[in-house]
Amino acid sequence: MIIGITEVKPKNSAYKLNPAEFNLDLIDSYHLFSINIDSDKGRGMILYVHKTLGAKEVNMEINYEENIFVKIALNNNDALLLGLLYRSPSEIALSNNNSNLLNLITEPTQKNFSHILLMGDINYPNIDWETHSCKSDNIESDEYKFTQCVQDNYLYQHVTKPTRWRGSDTPHVLDLIFTNEENMVSDIEYLSPLGKSDHCVIQFQYNCYTKLKIDNRTKICYDRGNYEDFNKEILETSWEVLLKQGDHIDKNWEKFHEKLLEMEKRYIPVKKIKNID
Known part of the structure; x- marks a missing residue:
């Protein structure tokens, strides 16, 4: 009932895309949230959330180039903050983005949300998520700072198998899922890539409690x-x-x-x- 897609725009596109091209309204009852689709910034992201979940977009305080956040009301006055993120591996895009990403991941944990779900393509190939350690011992590296940020905010990362591979390249775990409780995610499946992508599709069950907003x-x-x-x-x-x-x-x-x-x-x-x- 929730679909997140990063890197929607090709690297060298002959024309500008428009959000209307990704509208699923005629196919099913989904709300479309998007960023950087019809602009020259970033690679573009789209987030589909089924209308029965009643998602509302949330503007975060941290200025980070590509992120989409929505709030979903749960039972007993609880609420889920769902975030879709993309971190570009390009050197040009890294000036302040890495430090802003750390602040962006920290921000949800400081808000009054009972449930937090962050997912996206983070592009840190040198992190071993089985051990939550980096291949380098450099404590000033971006990878080390990222793992420390995750631990400091008591977040759980659920993806442990490679999600991106191409030809003879070494497979890496680049696409990640974070929650604020360990048992919130189950039944993770690594499926075939979407279109010509070299990233696999990750399907999983998110465990929470909400009454779907279904009218007669x-x-x-x-x-x-x-x-x-x-x-x-x-x-x-x-x-x-x-x-x-x-x-x-x-x-x-x-x-x-x-x-x-x-x-x-x-x-x-x-x-x-x-x-x-």
Whole structure:
């Protein structure tokens, strides 16, 4: 019910991406949170959270280039702070980013959240997460400072198998999952990469307690739709008039989306479903 993706933008893209290109609203009921998708900064990240979780975006105080944080209400007035992070291995991007990352990881532990879940591509290949130690004994190294930060904030890191490999390169544990309690994560699976990525997909179970925010709803009966008239209207629609070539892609997407939903209401029946607690 939660999907986090880092490095959304390719390194050498011929055109700028737009958040609308990643909208899952028509496929399922997910909220999309994003950063640096339509800008020249960073590699871009997207976070999908199912609408039944009622996630709300949280702006952190620490200025860190690529991070997304959301708050999810749990039972008994508890709350989960979920963070998606990306640390670039590029030397150009490292000026203040490494120290800011330490402060960003520390900040959630100083707030009043019962549950903390941080995940992302941190790009520290020289850390052995089985022993929480670094290959180098240099206490001034960024890797050492990072492991100390994790320990000082009493966070648990759950990924121990390599998550990135390419050709003859040595596999490394680069993608990490942190929580403030050891038993919050279970059933970790290392799956095939997404698209052409050389990072594996990590799937896991996050253990918490929340009542999903599901209202009495309607089900769209796609198997009973009037697709003959639906397709006829699609063919008769003047798309070149509705979707103007000079308009921004987001604006045209909204027009297309509205048209599709309006046709769906007219040609595809629905039925009410009552929720059972």
